[in-house]
Amino acid sequence: MAATIKDVAREAQVHMSTVSRAFSVPHRVRPETRTRIMEAARRLGYRPSRVARALTTGRTHNIGFIVADIANPFFPPMIKAAEHTARARDYHLFVADASEDPAIEAELVDALAKQVDGVVLCAPRVSNAKIERLNETIPIALVNRKMTGIPSVTMDVVDGSQVAIEHLLELGHRKIAYVSGPRQSWTNSQIRRSVTSTADDRAEVTVLGPNTPNEDAGLAVAEQVASSGITAVLAYNDLLAIGLMEGLHSLGVDVPGQVSVIGIDDTVLARLARPSLTTLIVPTPDAGTAAIDLLLQYAAADMGEEEPRGGAHISLPTKLVVRDSTAPPPD
Amino acid sequence: MAATIKDVAREAQVHMSTVSRAFSVPHRVRPETRTRIMEAARRLGYRPSRVARALTTGRTHNIGFIVADIANPFFPPMIKAAEHTARARDYHLFVADASEDPAIEAELVDALAKQVDGVVLCAPRVSNAKIERLNETIPIALVNRKMTGIPSVTMDVVDGSQVAIEHLLELGHRKIAYVSGPRQSWTNSQIRRSVTSTADDRAEVTVLGPNTPNEDAGLAVAEQVASSGITAVLAYNDLLAIGLMEGLHSLGVDVPGQVSVIGIDDTVLARLARPSLTTLIVPTPDAGTAAIDLLLQYAAADMGEEEPRGGAHISLPTKLVVRDSTAPPPD
DNA sequence: GACCGGCCTACAATCGTTTGCGTAATTTAA
DNA sequence: TTAAATTACGCAAACGATTGTAGGCCGGTC
Numbered sequence: 001m002a003a004t005i006k007d008v009a010r011e012a013q014v015h016m017s018t019v020s021r022a023f024s025v026p027h028r029v030r031p032e033t034r035t036r037i038m039e040a041a042r043r044l045g046y047r048p049s050r051v052a053r054a055l056t057t058g059r060t061h062n063i064g065f066i067v068a069d070i071a072n073p074f075f076p077p078m079i080k081a082a083e084h085t086a087r088a089r090d091y092h093l094f095v096a097d098a099s100e101d102p103a104i105e106a107e108l109v110d111a112l113a114k115q116v117d118g119v120v121l122c123a124p125r126v127s128n129a130k131i132e133r134l135n136e137t138i139p140i141a142l143v144n145r146k147m148t149g150i151p152s153v154t155m156d157v158v159d160g161s162q163v164a165i166e167h168l169l170e171l172g173h174r175k176i177a178y179v180s181g182p183r184q185s186w187t188n189s190q191i192r193r194s195v196t197s198t199a200d201d202r203a204e205v206t207v208l209g210p211n212t213p214n215e216d217a218g219l220a221v222a223e224q225v226a227s228s229g230i231t232a233v234l235a236y237n238d239l240l241a242i243g244l245m246e247g248l249h250s251l252g253v254d255v256p257g258q259v260s261v262i263g264i265d266d267t268v269l270a271r272l273a274r275p276s277l278t279t280l281i282v283p284t285p286d287a288g289t290a291a292i293d294l295l296l297q298y299a300a301a302d303m304g305e306e307e308p309r310g311g312a313h314i315s316l317p318t319k320l321v322v323r324d325s326t327a328p329p330p331d
Numbered sequence: 332m333a334a335t336i337k338d339v340a341r342e343a344q345v346h347m348s349t350v351s352r353a354f355s356v357p358h359r360v361r362p363e364t365r366t367r368i369m370e371a372a373r374r375l376g377y378r379p380s381r382v383a384r385a386l387t388t389g390r391t392h393n394i395g396f397i398v399a400d401i402a403n404p405f406f407p408p409m410i411k412a413a414e415h416t417a418r419a420r421d422y423h424l425f426v427a428d429a430s431e432d433p434a435i436e437a438e439l440v441d442a443l444a445k446q447v448d449g450v451v452l453c454a455p456r457v458s459n460a461k462i463e464r465l466n467e468t469i470p471i472a473l474v475n476r477k478m479t480g481i482p483s484v485t486m487d488v489v490d491g492s493q494v495a496i497e498h499l500l501e502l503g504h505r506k507i508a509y510v511s512g513p514r515q516s517w518t519n520s521q522i523r524r525s526v527t528s529t530a531d532d533r534a535e536v537t538v539l540g541p542n543t544p545n546e547d548a549g550l551a552v553a554e555q556v557a558s559s560g561i562t563a564v565l566a567y568n569d570l571l572a573i574g575l576m577e578g579l580h581s582l583g584v585d586v587p588g589q590v591s592v593i594g595i596d597d598t599v600l601a602r603l604a605r606p607s608l609t610t611l612i613v614p615t616p617d618a619g620t621a622a623i624d625l626l627l628q629y630a631a632a633d634m635g636e637e638e639p640r641g642g643a644h645i646s647l648p649t650k651l652v653v654r655d656s657t658a659p660p661p662d
Numbered sequence: 663g664a665c666c667g668g669c670c671t672a673c674a675a676t677c678g679t680t681t682g683c684g685t686a687a688t689t690t691a692a
Numbered sequence: 693t694t695a696a697a698t699t700a701c702g703c704a705a706a707c708g709a710t711t712g713t714a715g716g717c718c719g720g721t722c
Contacts, residue, residue: 002468015701015703016679016680017703030699047441051386051446054382055678056678070411070414071411092443115382242603268404269600337708351710352670352711379708385709
């Protein structure tokens, strides 16, 4: 049906191999033959088969991009950026949704392994040991997780949550809660640690959770917050924060009058919520782009094209944006 | 490196072809040989190469999923559902973002064509003629566009916008605007037509646009709305509606006191906006699932496995959800 | 006991490229 | 003009599977 390299060869009166070279190493074929070949290719509407090419070269020019939950507004901007930069490098992206499930995550890597040059795991829920093992099969790059020996890009939530907590301390809060995210999240443990160490003895910190990082879970945790004398909350992400605000609202607790709330991610939702949500800006598009580039150079190294660089780590800065959900505690 | 079918064959003391059959047509190989083969495969950690398989069978078990803008919250739930149902059918999804650009859209289809069994075009911006031509290269299924001869799934926005307009008429509005979406959007023209024909001579309808379907464009159109005596607006999507509400707010125009606003899509944003947005619920996950299934059966037919069914059209029901952004007009 | 019909399994061609190797053609040097 | 050094191209073997065809073995029948 579609034209193959053989058809082009016949049309241009040369051997297949010459056609192949005309595309891959143009300078190795005489200019006039080259143009003759290109002409023929154009006439026949020839496009090289990536599949066949992959079979011989061992490189598919595809990348797997696995996220915990596509519907979580944290991810789309990252996926979008990743897809664009991949395309700019002549790569295509398989996007898969692991539904916050470690087992599915691992299975996806295995399933994809045979038809990609590498996999980006975003906010992985799977264990370090498992990642280590998967990385022996196929090059892996991590987003929102740091492991020695594996390239990764993380958001500097340690600094970010520190800034967030300082903000609350400055406002005068002394009873603070951290609404925790999923247990398997590396980011979550980073934040938790940072929160308690920042508060130190300047404030009492309660950890509520772990929670699935969605609105419903946030809503469910509202009661605990309302009944515990807590005056300020930092949540693992905007979804939890917004759910919490809704829950508090329906319990008649005023935000920020009685309780201040801070989210993380600065998703589109944060600005729209009422009160608008004070939150941590994390550069998700940059993370997507960086992850692709890191993976690509790591994968190239893996194919012996250059010195393997092991685990390069990129940490992206975060920034607190203060909106209307934070205020001094009630006296 | 990784085990091939040949390794398994050697390990199990049979010919490659037998191994192949053990996987693809298990009943054609003697049970004991089969278990011996499976054992060997397990020991070697063998996974068939989808790439090699694709080369002989002509089926890649991959699907291209092209959307206008991943970051538009309308799409992620659809992508998620599509990815899940594709996976359940043993297919993987290439997701690509066309940035609302017809040229990129077409280029993406071409680029993907050689390594997918079909492509789902979501809310395509490219012309009918071009789609027709692309469909000759590779099976295509459409979401939010209807064309004879090509399978598609659409949301019943004609009915939906009719209901929306009736809602406004009942409230007493007589000067209504439709804030139009992108010119190339099929849905957009459907809605526009439906709005004007529903209003008929019961209300005066102004069309504002076309607009890029994002918040900024909505914001920009606020001034026109404010200065024209319009008391109610239906917008092409939630993003435009929300932008418009913001714009009106900053112009000191009260929603819904002075102007009522209705969106379309019922994205996560609608419920969060203040006032919460009256909008049209469209079943995006169902659309994703249906598109995959339609494409798969259409693509199978295309491979001669059954009678081609040409263009099956699925229309999904929409539903108006009334929230706080609509009210009677000021007297 | 030879023959026939069914299962199983092996053989080998094929899918569309890439690529190392060899050779014809061309250029350069002498 | 000829030998040497390049260059341009053709040849054919991979890559890892699938699949049509053919042969081997088996038991059962007459």
